[in-house]
Amino acid sequence: MSEQPPLEPTHAFAELGRINLNETDLDGVLRQVATLARRTIAGVDEASVTLIRGRTAHTAAFTGELAQAMDERQYEEAGGPCIDAAVSASTVSVPDLTSERRWPHYIPAALDAGVRSSLSVGLPVHENVTGALNLYAIKAEAFDDEAVVLAQTFSGYAAVALANAHLYDATATLAQHMQAAMEFRAVIEQAKGILMAQERCTADEAFALLSRMSQVSNRKLHDVATALVAATDRSEQL
Numbered sequence: 001m002s003e004q005p006p007l008e009p010t011h012a013f014a015e016l017g018r019i020n021l022n023e024t025d026l027d028g029v030l031r032q033v034a035t036l037a038r039r040t041i042a043g044v045d046e047a048s049v050t051l052i053r054g055r056t057a058h059t060a061a062f063t064g065e066l067a068q069a070m071d072e073r074q075y076e077e078a079g080g081p082c083i084d085a086a087v088s089a090s091t092v093s094v095p096d097l098t099s100e101r102r103w104p105h106y107i108p109a110a111l112d113a114g115v116r117s118s119l120s121v122g123l124p125v126h127e128n129v130t131g132a133l134n135l136y137a138i139k140a141e142a143f144d145d146e147a148v149v150l151a152q153t154f155s156g157y158a159a160v161a162l163a164n165a166h167l168y169d170a171t172a173t174l175a176q177h178m179q180a181a182m183e184f185r186a187v188i189e190q191a192k193g194i195l196m197a198q199e200r201c202t203a204d205e206a207f208a209l210l211s212r213m214s215q216v217s218n219r220k221l222h223d224v225a226t227a228l229v230a231a232t233d234r235s236e237q238l
Helices: 009-017 026-040 065-077 081-088 106-113 145-199 203-217 221-237
Strands: 046-053 056-062 091-094 117-126 129-137
Touching: 009 026, 009 145, 026 046, 026 056, 026 129, 026 145, 046 065, 046 081, 046 117, 056 065, 065 081, 065 106, 065 129, 081 091, 081 117, 081 129, 091 145, 117 145, 129 145, 145 203, 145 221, 203 221
Parallel strands: none
Antiparallel strands: 046 056, 046 129, 091 117, 117 129
């Protein structure tokens, strides 16, 4: 696949603002953030996005294996520029890894992989989720002051896009759960009605019967109710 041409910052910001959440999901937005960062910020060889929820960090998007490997090495060591940037919502610059004394376990591994400089910028995604945009370069001093400012500005736009995508994704998931809960309740009520007719019992007694059937068969209540409704439908069709 051919390399995509560099992108003017204003065009990158516009693309982030034009993301249609009806046409993509959170993963798609994350991939776009990493790709646009690599194309827009001078000196970047590979880019990635780290997300941290609770104490768990993972690379949610990356442009190449080098970025993913460097991120994961930091997670293994529980320390590194991407983690520090995500946790503190700050910018962590490493101009020359050969003279860096922080993160004594991570730095040698990064040097062995060919990384000579990096830049990580914190991304506040959600109250329970933090992140960082990570930029890696195989050349030392790859990110000058202008690149750092651009990365910070880019991350501001990216944080808005990610926060919107996270909220949209969470809302859609909640709606799906509510729909499933309504469907579960409907089939359980239907099964209770069948038992009430068969056993000439009350609604509470029918629910107790369903619960006992669930316990005896070691199956979920919803599965027992679904099977009972299906069996009744088949018998009525005979």
